[in-house]
Amino acid sequence: MAMSDADCTEALRARVNEAIEQATPLTLVGSGSKRFLGPRGGGMPLEVSGHRGVVHYAPEELVLTVRAGTPLAEVEALLAERGQMLAFEPPHFGPGATVGGTFAAGLSGPRRAAAGSARDFVLGMRFINGRGELLRVGGEVIKNVAGYDLARLMVGAFGTLGLILDVSLKVLPQPRAEMTVVHDIRGHAQAIGQLCGWAGKPLPITASCLESERLSLRLSGAESAVQQAAQQLGGEQATDGTGFWHDLREQRLVFFEDPRPLWRLSLPPATPSLMLAPIEDGLIEWSGAQRWLKTEAAAESVYAAARAAGGHATLYRNGEAAAERFQPLPPALLEIHKRLKAALDPSGIFNPGRLYKEF
């Protein structure tokens, strides 16, 4: 049975204030779909999923404001009715995935390299800080430079800086046509070069996936532009392109069925193999900028290799419980993180240890 919409701002605020008074940290819970990602953190669970519903949707302004507990699937269905979408194509990783969890984790899907990331589409936010205050930053307009951009700062902070109540977003029209073409390829290194070459040209490529001996490309836009690009790029048209990108986004492809540690590497797109594992064993998205790697290599060596290449790594799934899940920060940056955490959440109430063990 679907839960009904409710504004739980005051109830959540009361719980936060109580936690501050009693000095008992909280762990913020949506549906738990991103729980696998990153360190566990500590604290008493505080359910946010009851705070749900669409506050405001203006399709002709491309603006949506929605409460954090709203299921992502409901938001996507609402947008689809008006021919619109969340252009960063967020992974759900579970049937109940919420808006709050999506932005707290800051995850983006296959369309990211072409359209932008979760934080790119955030226009504003209402949140409760670690003093129990209700703050509104940004707004419901596309351009707004008043005040520090705390709304985008909250994205990917894993709830360590505050409790996200509502998010205002820029949405985009769905492309009028979409087609997936598949190429047989010989080597991944060569295919990365090809992808980078295409990304520098005005082609309507909105997703790419390099795995094993197949390179899949999604083309999106006006019917004419898609047809023209399909002719230009060649390859074979896939029968169920939509299903493929969905399964990739949700990590349901066979590639992801593996007990070994799964690493996400975020790299400059043209980076050659990191030599941690044969490059052909990996899966590459975002025209080379996001790579998935299954390796038993020591965490330190993966982090060092990613950093040396100008990017970073995340231990996404599996692996030793004791391993660092997120790329360690250089000391000066860690210090700034601690100070920022203290600026927003002085008594350390929200999700302690959920991002880094130091705060």
Next chain:
Amino acid sequence: MSVLPERPEVPVSRRRELIAGLRALLPADVLLHESEDLHPYECDGLSCYRATPLAVALPHTVEQVQAVLRYCHARQVPVVARGSGTGLSGGALPLTDGVLLSLARLNSILDIDPVNRSARLQPGVRNLAISQAVAPLGLFYAPDPSSQIACSIGGNVAENAGGLHCLKYGLTTHNLLKLEVLTFEGERLTLGADALDAAGYDLLALMTGSEGLLAVVVEVTVKLIPLPETARVLLAAFDNVEAAGAAVGDVIAAGIVPGGLEMMDQLAIQAAEAFVHCGYPVGAAAMLLCELDGTAAEVEDGIARVEALLRARGATELRVSRNGAERAAFWAGRKAAFPATGRISPDYYCIDGTIPRRRLPQVLRRMQEFSEHYGQRVANVFHAGDGNLHPLILYDANRPGELERTEQMASDILKLCVDVGGSITGEHGVGIEKINAMCHQFSASELAQFHAVKQAFDPAGLLNPGKAVPTLHRCAEFGALHVHGGQLPHPDLPRF
């Protein structure tokens, strides 16, 4: 209430000592301290506010920037960073007791990486120079503020600069990969990465638009994107503003995201036409310029759809550019709207509010009422696609009372923007100009939170103090702060 920051007097002996100290650290050509040399640095693009700094430093190297910051940190001297000085909100206004740190000489393009589609730049590189340098590679840097010939990328980062193409291509914050910054303490930090995201908090987003209050940007890596195959612009005239506004909503609701979508009202159209003779429909109440870019087939298809939508809303005239020259001519008047307004009035005051677009008719009606009430004319240019309104209030500074009336009217307009759900600034920044208006947009808790964030980066509170975020004290005096029970929130926090 004056927006100018109140600064302590600097005794002559301390002034001498500080200048001697800086001279010892820096080559002779890097430090200006004679009063005639300081003159050109008294203001930025908002020239009605002026102040003379203690000294101006013009470093050639990042090491010299670091030396200035460390020295000023040790001596507790405030520092204001400046790019090209084109900002419109007084963000680079010097402080009388501080050093103005110009980054204009750090103006090299350090690296262009066509394969990874990025460019590494020193902060003084001009915005337009980036796109010019990479055009032969078929790439461009998207944000194009109107001052792009002169403004610097470092200043663009500080202000989160926009431009005509924000709806489709985003603001500065959407087009950056990495920043190298120096804190006031002189510590170097790398924010972002050469990859699409970085570990930890999104400090790249936080730094962008922070108006020089958090750190000094010494290197910027921007994203480059492929130049569209073609672009065409459609010019449409309307006999009422509401219809033009509704037409904009129709275009966007139909799933079209134009590269640029601009509106001008009658006074702005007439001023532009008188200035550049670009053939604008001077009898129209409002005019739209809608640019579509992409592949030739895509643009063709889009133009036909937009034409039909605009006709359905009663466009009285429709023209489509047939070639690059016509496209440039259509844009010429819009791009010259500010100087054109300068020709029909001795002075004008530019406002930068944003509003949800559906509120446009209401906002225009209220502005007309303000205009009649204060007796000042207003020309409107509007980034219609993204809700960023630039009313230009015409006035004559030589007539007693006109500037004050204009400022009061501007304040009313900004308040109106906030009240309909918008913001006091879409792309020009708060600086000192809108410091009082911030009290209307944000609560005491929100402002206190901003101050705490600044403190995390700049505990001494000496990087561009007094700009962008008002003190709660200022807001209380300005009369726009709601203080409960006579107590300011967080007595534990220092107030700058």
